[in-house]
Amino acid sequence: MFTNNLSHNEIREAVRKLCAQFSPTYWRKVDKERAYPTEFVQALTDAGWLAALIPEAYGGSGLPLSAGAAILEEIHRSGGNAGACHAQMYTMGTLLRHGSDQQKQQYLPSIADGSSRLQAFGVTEPSSGTDTGALKTTAKLDGDEYVINGQKIWTSRAEYSDLMILLARTTPLSDGIKKTEGLSVFIVDMQQALANGLSIRPIRTMMNHSTTEVFFDDVRVPKENLIGEAGKGFKYILSGMNAERILIAAECIGDAKWLIERSVNYANDREVFGRAIGKNQGVQFPLAKAYANMRAAELMVNEAIRLFEANENPGAEANMAKLLAADASNEAANAAVQTHGGFGFAEEYDVERKFRETRLYQVAPISTNLILSYLSEHVLGLPRSY
Numbered sequence: 001m002f003t004n005n006l007s008h009n010e011i012r013e014a015v016r017k018l019c020a021q022f023s024p025t026y027w028r029k030v031d032k033e034r035a036y037p038t039e040f041v042q043a044l045t046d047a048g049w050l051a052a053l054i055p056e057a058y059g060g061s062g063l064p065l066s067a068g069a070a071i072l073e074e075i076h077r078s079g080g081n082a083g084a085c086h087a088q089m090y091t092m093g094t095l096l097r098h099g100s101d102q103q104k105q106q107y108l109p110s111i112a113d114g115s116s117r118l119q120a121f122g123v124t125e126p127s128s129g130t131d132t133g134a135l136k137t138t139a140k141l142d143g144d145e146y147v148i149n150g151q152k153i154w155t156s157r158a159e160y161s162d163l164m165i166l167l168a169r170t171t172p173l174s175d176g177i178k179k180t181e182g183l184s185v186f187i188v189d190m191q192q193a194l195a196n197g198l199s200i201r202p203i204r205t206m207m208n209h210s211t212t213e214v215f216f217d218d219v220r221v222p223k224e225n226l227i228g229e230a231g232k233g234f235k236y237i238l239s240g241m242n243a244e245r246i247l248i249a250a251e252c253i254g255d256a257k258w259l260i261e262r263s264v265n266y267a268n269d270r271e272v273f274g275r276a277i278g279k280n281q282g283v284q285f286p287l288a289k290a291y292a293n294m295r296a297a298e299l300m301v302n303e304a305i306r307l308f309e310a311n312e313n314p315g316a317e318a319n320m321a322k323l324l325a326a327d328a329s330n331e332a333a334n335a336a337v338q339t340h341g342g343f344g345f346a347e348e349y350d351v352e353r354k355f356r357e358t359r360l361y362q363v364a365p366i367s368t369n370l371i372l373s374y375l376s377e378h379v380l381g382l383p384r385s386y
């Protein structure tokens with residue numbers, strides 16, 4: 001039904017095979033229990049897919065971003081959800097681009113072979129929200145260690161990760177610096193930190209996402225765990241945003257394809273008034289529109305990937321890819337519920353689960369409004385609105 005991206009067909013095929021081992025019952029069960037899909041993440045790790053973007057020199061496959069996008073799209077295309085592990089693909093980039101040789105040697109091989117997980121990304125805070133520069137968590141140098149105090153929110157997968165990429169303030173705003181200066185990135189060993197002032201409180205959400213609040217109470221981190229230069233952290237985090245947006249957009253495309261295919265099959269099978277409901281244009285048109293929007297979004301994802309892989313800055317395209325793909329999956333989910341009628345709300349059809357899962361991407365990792373603000377200001381040249 002879909003003219004698929006012609007790239008990485010062997011990878012797509014292999015990921016599809018792996019995903020076929022995890023039935024809808026599996027995803028329903030972990031969703032119901034809000035459980036971490038450990039077996040799925042382990043299978044992906046064992047097959048090397050989570051190390052796809054790590055350079056070969058550190059034990060990964062050294063594949064380009066398009067391969068990561070293909071892997072994540074296929075997981076979602078199969079009805080699964082990569083939210084339990086996708087962060088490793090983009091948070092690893094912060095370490096790779098800005099970490100020292102010693103840090104890369106220390107962490108990347110174990111992430112590549114799966115013996116340690118880098119899934120937690122601690123940026124958002126309860127009082128600062130999208131305004132990252134206003135975050136309040138501090139890291140103060142004390143001898144050979146940084147002492148970390150503060151709170152993060154929405155730190156997904158913190159309970160299931162060995163390492164966290166953390167953004168904290170190392171120079172106070174009272175020193176007269178800009179909000180985006182004086183922030184630093186650390187790699188935090190979660191086991192050590194848990195024994196030494198870190199606590200984690202899970203947040204139950206409308207979909208299964210293993211997200212948490214994380215509290216730092218005098219957590220001591222060796223100063224060698226600072227990534228790059230102190231004070232440059234905001235820039236380092238920003239440099240990973242294009243990859244993050246592109247990979248999440250690819251997941252949204254996978255969701256939209258799954259939802260549209262499901263709906264078309266249902267519309268062809270379900271008979272009401274003695275004929276398939278799919279014969280009605282009122283049922284066809286929302287699906288046709290969702291398909292057209294998904295395809296347009298997919299083209300933008302491909303364009304963002306093309307620029308990324310050509311070492312250009314695809315800031316606008318990565319944002320538009322995320323915006324359009326999140327809208328496409330949201331629209332497809334809405335159309336799918338409508339097509340399924342009452343069964344759209346029944347757990348056993350999985351459509352309601354995807355409806356909940358796709359909703360997230362209007363808000364995270366960046367909300368639709370903030371993307372529109374970015375485009376208004378940086379592409380259209382309109383005044384900054386905030």
Ligand SMILES: Cc1cc2nc3c(=O)[nH]c(=O)nc-3n(C[C@H](O)[C@H](O)[C@H](O)COP(=O)(O)OP(=O)(O)OC[C@H]3O[C@@H](n4cnc5c(N)ncnc54)[C@H](O)[C@@H]3O)c2cc1C
Nearest residue numbers: 121122123124129130154155156209364365366367369386
């Ligand atoms: C399930 C889940 C998982 C997440 N995982 C992580 C994670 O692993 N790590 C992490 O650091 N963060 C994570 N986040 C946080 C996520 O990135 C933020 O929720 C998101 O960036 C929005 O921030 P906020 O929730 O504080 O909303 P706010 O910043 O409070 O915004 C609330 C609303 O106001 C709008 N708004 C705010 N400012 C403006 C403006 N200037 N113009 C127009 N509209 C505006 C926003 O668009 C939004 O709709 C996660 C969030 C969720 C829900």
